[in-house]
Amino acid sequence: MANLLSPLTIKGTTFKNRIVVSPMCQYSSTDGFANDWHLVHLGAFATGGASLIITEAAAVSPEGRITYADLGIWNDEQIEKLKQITSFIEAQGSVAGIQLAHAGRKASHDKPWIGGKQFTSNHENGWLTVAPNALPFTEGEEAPVALDKAGIEKVKADFKSAAERALSAGFKVAEVHGAHGYLLHQFYSPLSNQRTDEYGGSFENRIRLLVEVTEVVREVWPQDYPLFVRISSTDWTEGGWTIEDSVKLAAVLKEKGVDLVDCSSGGNVPKANIPNKPGYQVEFAEKIKAQTGILTGAVGLITNALQANVIIENNKADMVLMARELLRDPHFALRAAHELQHEIAWPAQYERAQWR
Numbered sequence: 001m002a003n004l005l006s007p008l009t010i011k012g013t014t015f016k017n018r019i020v021v022s023p024m025c026q027y028s029s030t031d032g033f034a035n036d037w038h039l040v041h042l043g044a045f046a047t048g049g050a051s052l053i054i055t056e057a058a059a060v061s062p063e064g065r066i067t068y069a070d071l072g073i074w075n076d077e078q079i080e081k082l083k084q085i086t087s088f089i090e091a092q093g094s095v096a097g098i099q100l101a102h103a104g105r106k107a108s109h110d111k112p113w114i115g116g117k118q119f120t121s122n123h124e125n126g127w128l129t130v131a132p133n134a135l136p137f138t139e140g141e142e143a144p145v146a147l148d149k150a151g152i153e154k155v156k157a158d159f160k161s162a163a164e165r166a167l168s169a170g171f172k173v174a175e176v177h178g179a180h181g182y183l184l185h186q187f188y189s190p191l192s193n194q195r196t197d198e199y200g201g202s203f204e205n206r207i208r209l210l211v212e213v214t215e216v217v218r219e220v221w222p223q224d225y226p227l228f229v230r231i232s233s234t235d236w237t238e239g240g241w242t243i244e245d246s247v248k249l250a251a252v253l254k255e256k257g258v259d260l261v262d263c264s265s266g267g268n269v270p271k272a273n274i275p276n277k278p279g280y281q282v283e284f285a286e287k288i289k290a291q292t293g294i295l296t297g298a299v300g301l302i303t304n305a306l307q308a309n310v311i312i313e314n315n316k317a318d319m320v321l322m323a324r325e326l327l328r329d330p331h332f333a334l335r336a337a338h339e340l341q342h343e344i345a346w347p348a349q350y351e352r353a354q355w356r
């Protein structure tokens with residue numbers, strides 16, 4: 001029986017355990033460039049023993065950023081610093097992953113710690129956002145531009161070339177960000193898609209953009225490198241996207257060569273009824289895994305070793321992604337191994353701190 005510290009092999013990549021650093025925006029870039037903050041922040045998780053470290057949402061185009069300070073992967077100059085980060089992560093025996101993202105109508109915001117409000121397009125730190133329709137996320141916000149066919153093709157091309165750059169930067173896992181009310185989720189959720197062309201209306205039409213983005217990324221992402229997709233498993237809203245839709249979507253993604261579905265939820269409407277309790281999204285990972293056979297990742301309010309271990313032992317998910325607890329304790333995996341009485345390799349430099 002697998003547990004939290006068991007290795008997992010997906011295609012040609014072996015992860016030394018099931019503890020994954022969930023993507024976390026740092027809003028600390030200038031013009032999309034990674035810098036020493038990202039090296040130290042992500043590097044700490046590698047010294048702390050997590051098997052897979054996924055960067056924050058890296059924008060595939062400048063207009064796809066949530067804020068002007070987001071990480072980006074839309075030009076070749078951005079590769080060099082990322083390369084330094086991936087080689088440090090690998091040197092610790094961890095795997096480096098990148099989340100490829102486009103924020104759609106939820107772009108053009110200020111940093112959250114400065115209030116996080118959306119800038120209008122005429123503000124020096126703002127721009128005109130794009131979406132399935134000219135419908136803002138929140139009433140009163142400037143309406144986005146509805147993407148036309150050429151705009152949709154550009155989004156696909158941007159994801160594809162971002163994946164190529166990610167490969168050059170040394171990442172071994174790519175995760176397409178299809179969750180949290182960002183562009184791809186805006187398309188597949190009936191709450192934000194009122195299009196009447198082949199990208200709107202039926203389930204097949206609404207998932208089309210996510211599926212096509214996945215296909216173009218898979219085309220350039222080596223077959224033996226894992227490809228993940230993060231989805232919002234439910235909109236938590238009457239008339240919205242449901243877990244049953246997610247099961248159907250996951251089956252399609254599996255056919256398209258996606259290796260793991262990272263099961264998050266929500267984010268597409270300002271007021272959703274989200275039951276924020278420990279492990280509240282695990283049931284989605286469990287259902288999608290059981291009904292489609294695809295590997296899944298569980299995420300959301302998973303904060304301790306026992307809780308995380310039970311998820312893997314009970315076969316509810318294949319990996320556990322953690323965000324806030326890892327910010328509190330980047331060395332969580334070392335601690336978890338101790339608490340679960342498992343051997344884990346420590347960085348030689350830290351060996352004297354082992355619990356004995």
Ligand SMILES: Cc1cc2nc3c(=O)[nH]c(=O)nc-3n(C[C@H](O)[C@H](O)[C@H](O)COP(=O)(O)O)c2cc1C
Nearest residue numbers: 022023024025056057299300301302322323324325
């Ligand atoms: C500081 C911070 C930044 C985040 N940025 C992202 C992001 O870039 N992409 C994403 O998919 N989720 C993002 N999230 C969501 C987390 O990846 C995770 O799904 C969520 O926090 C729930 O996990 P937790 O309870 O372990 O924190 C962010 C969360 C935090 C706390």
